[in-house]
Amino acid sequence: MARPHAAALLEDAYTNRKAALFAARGWGTRIVPSTGYGSTAQLRLFGRVLFTRGRPEDEPEEDTYAARLRSVELETRGWRAFFATPAVDEPVTIRVNERIVTTRTDRGGYIDLVVRGHGLAPGWHRVFLDSPRAQPIDVPVVVVGSTVTHGIISDIDDTVITTSLPRPMIAAWNTFVRSEGARRPVPGMATMYRELLASQPDAPVVYLSTGAWNTAPQLTRFLDRSGYPAGPMLLTDWGPTNTGWFRSGQEHKRAQLHRLARELPNVRWLLVGDDGQHDPGIYGEFAARRPDRVRGIAIRELTAGEQVLSHVIPLATDDIAPTPRERLEVPVARGPDGYDLLERVRGIWEQDARVRTLREYASSVVTDVDDPPEYLVDGPDER
DSSP, rough: OOOOOOHHHHHHHHHHHHHHHHHHTTEEEEEEEEEEEEEESSEOOOOOOEEEESSSGGSSSOOOHHHHHHHHHTTOOGGGGGTOOOTTTTTEEEEEEEEEEEEEEETTEEEEEEEOOOOSEEEEEEEEEEEETEEEEEEEEEEEEEHHHHOEEEEOTTTTOOOOOHHHHHIIIHHHHHEEEGOEEEETHHHHHHHHHHHOOTTTEEEEEEEEGGGHHHHHHHHHHTTTOOOEEEOOSSSSOOOSSOOOOHHHHHHHHHHHHHHHTTOOOEEEEEEESHHHHHHHHHHHGEEEGGGEEEEEEEHHHHHHHSSSSSOOOOHHHHHOGGGOOOOOOESHHHHHHHHHHHHHHHHHHHHHHHHHHHHHHHSSSSSOHHHHHHSSOOO
């Protein structure tokens, strides 16, 4: 095995030093919950274990997911989230239904675990995470049924929340100084998601971002308060890795898109992003390679001022480096906000519903023909 990068070795040494100091002072740990997802065959579960002042028995008696999320948010708000000390190699026990699974946290205190044979029906459920030095916590997970064909993958920064990323100074201000309540939702995006889910209530919503896992509690509460549908977040761990000083956010998005395509093969996704970073190129590349997994692409167009704050010049990223739109086999919709996009993506979202209606009609009227016409059986091209 290759030697870890020097940056990772330095970070590990610093983390271990702090952890030993806190453990000697009698500090306990806290499990930071995060929503999981999966199919009827397997679940993907997330969490993080951090050192916290006090002991598990000092925790409040009301220990619901919402109460724990609020408690974590208060303790790790703003800059504190990036200086929290992870509990490395900490044992964690997961109880899913009647099944018990054990694992250990990684060098960042995280768990990202796949549990197979869980026995949960489609829908929302609770799983339980426990660790020796922490209070147990119940965590929500969504199980996507095998008959679900619709889903939404949404970017976060400048798509559902205005943060003007990735310009370093603005990003630092929003992350380290401003409170979560000072951020603003993008107009109409929550309305668009709710309207689309009204016709497909079982469709999963996955929030895919290059943002840091450290901000997950704050982002979860922001999305909930702003009216966005609940769903898992796939974020990144900022900082040194075993291969370099920083991980690639673009590669993170590409990898997660392909993983979702493998894990939920019946779902065709509406990919929602903005033109201020790399979403058009990443989504276009994925759609060109996997058109069978993409329902359509919806891009929120930033204003010239937002483009300047995002990457200095007042042009969209795909105007600088055009995506192969002419080769895409999926529709692309663009608009300045959720209200405008809703009118453009509604037909894309409802396409399969019209096809299914035609098939049901064909099967009901063509009952005495051994070889019915192909157009009645297969319906129009679903591509």
